[in-house]
Amino acid sequence: MTVTNRTGAETDRRPGSGADELVAILLPLLDRTTVRGVRTLVSATVPVAWRDPVALFAAARAIDDEVAIWLQPDAGFGLVAIGSAWTVEATGCDRFRQVATAWSDLVEGAVVQGSDDVPGAGPLLFGGFGFGAEAARSPTWAGFESARLGLPSLLMTVTQASTWLTASIMITPGAKPGAREAVARELDRRWARLAAEATEPVPLVPASAELRIARQVPEAPEWRATVARFAGAVGRGRLDKAVLARRVDLHADGSIDVPAVIRRLEATGPESTIFAVGRGTRTFLGATPERLARSKGREFRTVAMAGSIRRGSDAEEDERLGADLLASEKDREEQAVVVEMLRETLSPVTDRLEIPHRPSVVRLRHIQHLATELRGRLREPVGIVGLVERLHPTPAVGGAPRELALELIAHEERLERGWYAGPVGWLDRRGDGEFVVAIRSGVVDGRAASLFAGCGIVADSDPQREWEESLMKLRTLATALGRVAS
């Protein structure tokens, strides 16, 4: 059977196609490998028939506790990370370095075969970091440590031109060759089963769930008072900007269908990065317009995104609102603060940094933003995690100056951000990859969902307007979940 996928290529859709080849490559690799140290990673990548990433996510989520997905529809790029051959967890200020070191130690002695010159194919680490350095305590964030990334046992990589499957196995000294073979065959069976289940794409259906607001953290009057104080703190010259977030807990009339939600996010935000990280019954997911950084070797890109306005009801109003946004002193100031911070942070570690003079307007489904795209070349090859460590948290989610803004957020926000506004992404065995800022996001668990949104507060911020802006930002995920009763 052949069908046409979204890139227009004819692809073979026989269940399990490609997997035989995988075992054929893995078995001799496993036989040959002598384990150095405590364990060795063996990984193989083969081309496979295209599967709808969302359908594969759905099939895997039904049987596995740890499944993640990453979709960039406009770029035709997607990852589905299934299971975990190895994970790294860390807390504290040193967490980025701990992750980078553990990963480079692991891949140094790895035995890797296959087309891992394709971006996002081959053994890679997928996961995220919490907004703060310390682990969140609330049950909402159980399983989402302040740094947790995993090497998936099976990884499907979809690019515009091709689809790849990577299988990764950890072997330890003394394990019998038969045991190694059993692991390979088990992975093969798992893939065959998932591929067979994921033959039909998850359909795009309108969200029909009825949702009611169970709780807001903090409640509106308290949140508005905090906005006022943050604006006052900026007005007094204590700081340039601080981001204040809030949480809305929703309760659905039935169990929330996560794959259907992902499909809707993909359809409504093709220019965004759609991500979902499943841990047990919980899934942290969202559709973020904000790329933190992407690196390849020493070359990298990042974007300053701050300042927003609503979408118009027609093209003309859209244009007018976009022009208003570009002319708005408050928004241009918010934007300038972010660009300045990026310049200060990146200048010492780059030998080239290109910054456009003016921001442009980026239009999303419910909102328009000011954005400035920066490109540069790193002096030292610190990899994507080294870059993320420097950039997080950007003033777009933290504030400026960073330390004072974070102190104010910690004491006044009365919220555990967990992974909200933290870096989520992936890195390959060369340390290259991409991370986004996990905003327009929330945690779904059965019938319950906790949604997060934040607003950048400057001196002229008005508490009521910021409240409305936060509603606009919450809408991205809320409308993908269902209809919220007012």
Place this chain on the structure above:
Amino acid sequence: MTQERSRRRRERILDAAFHVFSGLGYRGAAVDEIARQAETSKGGVYFHFPTKESLFLELLRTTADRLVAKVEREAARESDPIARADVALWTVLSTFAGHRTMARLLLVDAIGAGPVFQAELERLHERFAGLIAAHLERAVEDGIIAPLDTATVAEAWFGALHEIVVRWLMASRPDVLERTYPTLRAVLLRGVGIDESRIAALPER
């Protein structure tokens, strides 16, 4: 720990007060409203600030101090006295441009709020004029400009800057404040006899 908490509560009251004063003006602002936005009781506010006047005065002082410190910090990065004067003027103008509420509070609301504030404004005025005069004196010493009455020139410079900012604050549809800067700078520097070539060599703002 308790001291830290008390300091934080005090800052919280000042932050809330700034927002309330800048929205309603000194006379319109009520301590009840400040307490509500600081999420504390009226008694909590009075514990730190016995009167509305003392609260407003503290805001004026700390905000002005911060602005003066910022101007000094920025100016200290330059070694040439003309470049320093340029940076100092630019910092004041661009800070006000980015902090309209702060500018209104310092330059408009405080006038007529009472004699105590008048005295505080005088002090701020003197500090800025003093800063400018010091740069001008250095320029005279270094032979960059001919000897002149630096105190009077500094008053005139501050007056010009002040007037431009106040006009901008009063405008119903304000233009971008920073746009006035190149013209203002050229006029002020020409007035003390700086060469056109030197003015042209200053960084673009």
